[in-house]
Amino acid sequence: MSMPGVHHDESASGAQIAVPVRSPRAIAFARLRRDRAAVIAFYLAAAVLLACFVGAPVLSQILGHGPNDLFPYAVDDNLRPVGPLSRVPDTHAALVDDYGEIVPPATGTGKTLLILGADGALGRDLFLRLLYGGQVSIEVGLLAAVIALLIGVSLGALAGMLGGVVDAGVSRLSEIVMAFPILFLLVLVGASSLGSRLQDITLGVLNEGVFSVALLIGLFTWFYPARLVRTQLLSLRRSEFVDASLVSGAGRAWIFRKHLLPHLGPSLVTWGTLAVATGILLEIGVTFLNAGVRMPTASWGRILADTWGSPLAPSRYLPAAVSLWPTIFASLAIFIAVVALHEIGEALQRVFGTERPR
Amino acid sequence: MSGMLSFGGRKLAIGAVLLFGLASLTFWVNYAIPQDSGMFILGNISNPTREQVQEANHRLGVDRPALVQYGDFVGDLARGDLGISWTTAVYKSDEGVVGESVAGIVLRAAAVTGSVVLGGVLLLVALVLPLGPFLASRSGSALDRTILLVTLAFVSTHPLVAALLLQLLVGRKLGWLPDQGYCPFFGDIGANSIASGVAECGGPVDWATHLLLPWLSFSLLFLALYLRQIRTQSSSVLREPFINVARAKGASDRQVLSRHVVPSVLAVVVVMVAMDVGTALGVALFIEVVFGLPGLGRQLIIALQGFAGFDRPVIVGIVLVTGAVVVLANLAADLLVGVIDPRARTGGSRGTRLGAGDT
Secondary structure (H helix, E strand, C coil): CCCCCCCHHHCCCCCCCCCCCCCHHHHHHHHHHHCHHHHHHHHHHHHHHHHHHHHHHHHHHHHCCCCCCCCHHHECCCCCECCCCEEEECCCCCEECCCCCEECCCCCCCEEEECCCECCCCCCEHHHHHHHHHHHHHHHHHHHHHHHHHHHHHHHHHHHHHCHHHHHHHHHHHHHHHHCCHHHHHHHHHCCHHHHHHHCCCCCCCCCCHHHHHHHHHHCCCHHHHHHHHHHHHHHCCCHHHHHHHHCCCCHHHHHHHHHHHHHHHHHHHHHHHHHHHHHHHHHHHHHCCCCCCCCCCCHHHHHHHHHEECCEECCCCCCCCCCHHHHHHHHHHHHHHHHHHHHHHHHHHHHCCCCCC | CHHHHHHHHHHHHHHHHHHHHHHHHHHHHHHHCCCCHHHHHCCCCCCCCHHHHHHHHHHHCCCCCHHHHHHHHHHHHHCCCCCECCCCCEEECCCEEECCEHHHHHHHHHHHHHHHHHHHHHHHHHHHHHHHHHHHHCCCCHHHHHHHHHHHHHHCCCHHHHHHHHHHHHHHHCCCCCCCCCCCCCCCCCCCHHHHCCCCCCCHHHHHHHHHHHHHHHHHHHHHHHHHHHHHHHHHHHCCHHHHHHHHCCCCHHHHHHHHHHHHHHHHHHHHHHHCHHHHHHHHHHHHHHHCCCCHHHHHHHHHHCCCCCCHHHHHHHHHHHHHHHHHHHHHHHHHHHHHCCCHHHHCCCCCCCCCCCC
């Protein structure tokens, strides 16, 4: 981000006026800190991240159960899940009498707290599932943005630096990928056996199912950063400081790394932030359509889908058996994360003065 | 004028090539994913032997070499024949494999999707056109800031989430409107009851009440996006000299907005709508699934997740029809831009936007 701006400290005039020299990065950061909405959004995003990645395992330890544990006594006779702040018998097996009716648990069974209640007929802890589901959804968003940026920046850089045939090739390729309805492709691949095989790839750190969804999203969104990089490089390539480097004997790769990449930073960071939000939203859509993260792994899309049913077999609406809480809390979690990311993205745009990348 | 025509012709030709590419890509992606398509016509054989499956594959013609199948596929496409839906296909010893034509299925579904999108767009325009200029004239007021905050909320809400919440709260808990199903506009009562899972209904009133929640969920996301754009646009119109002239001649605020600002942003709204058709179809997919509307999106899900695998003819048919709609809408947008701003005619390298939604 070190723009080749003129700093006034080396003005050789005699009078020494102490003008603080700030790099463009420092200026941008200072502007960001004065933007109240952006600061709030940053704290919100940090809180969501912290809650999902640190809070979830800690809370799971404290409560003594996990996100996939079933509590048969957390639902009533109609299978309606309990509401927020319920203490339910801490047992994973329901006692059944001789007639097949469920009877109260054995005396002496301890109780366990479900902070936001249970998630549905299976009686799992909704709050824990939201936190662990947040891990999955956020991982998908982040990884998809990283994959798209890696592909997009490399191809865009090649097109912008080399021009000619390479540029034409990359441009046509990006137009074809752009023209393809991404949602359709996500569902197509997700529903196939290829999707099933990709599901198991975790790279050691990711949650199950994250990699496949993120890879697919990344493979079909890289053209945004690619076009962003290409257009900027086309104009930067002719600037005097590039010519100066060239005549000084610098190689193209070195010029790209040292002189051009820093210029691309602001727009790429802005795009990346918004792309994480888009990735989170895409995961929700694809999982809801039964082609993303699979049961029983929690993700925000999975929680919404579990309550509603599947596209081909929506669960029947029985007023006595349906609780509003799972849908409302899941919507709220998604909302908080995405609003924060959008606001950060927009604040970055304001600060850097970049165009909204589309 | 001839410039416009050749511009349109070039765009149409590019669109046709793009559609052919889309169809071919869909064919090859489908082909690359192995499946026994013969399962579709095995009928009530519960545990078919390998021979029975192979015979069924042979009858459907999916055991032939890939290039032969592709040649057939392209030939049929050229004649406008989309084939029959494999899901509905049965084998009859005297007539071979028969089933419902894809064209018929796609047309019926397109009517439903069309109802959702058109109604949603009308609702959107009816809300945005007065509201955008009005907010611009009250720029910086508490109302303006509140509504901008609300639009940030709507932009961040997945249409799926909006649909689920509206269905659960308004349709189910409160029971004010039907929570799912589709009723045909032209009252063939009961004709669609199998697809929609709703008891007999039909006619304009049933049609509209069943679509009210889908329209609402559809327009929320776009309302937010458009409101921001139109507000900005209106602000710049309000700074134009002709607005000062109108005011100097004694026009009231209201007259300035309705006679001068709304007409000049109307064109922008129309172009935006035409360019967003692809996104709109993607949004419609979720709305159809949630509200159980037998439209293109839901039909696509059925074709993608059916019991015997991918129903390729239906998938190709839907991809082609939606692709064609998007290409035509983009062309319309380009032509409209050309009419409004002749400078754009020669440039025209904005690229075709044919993604089914970013969300």
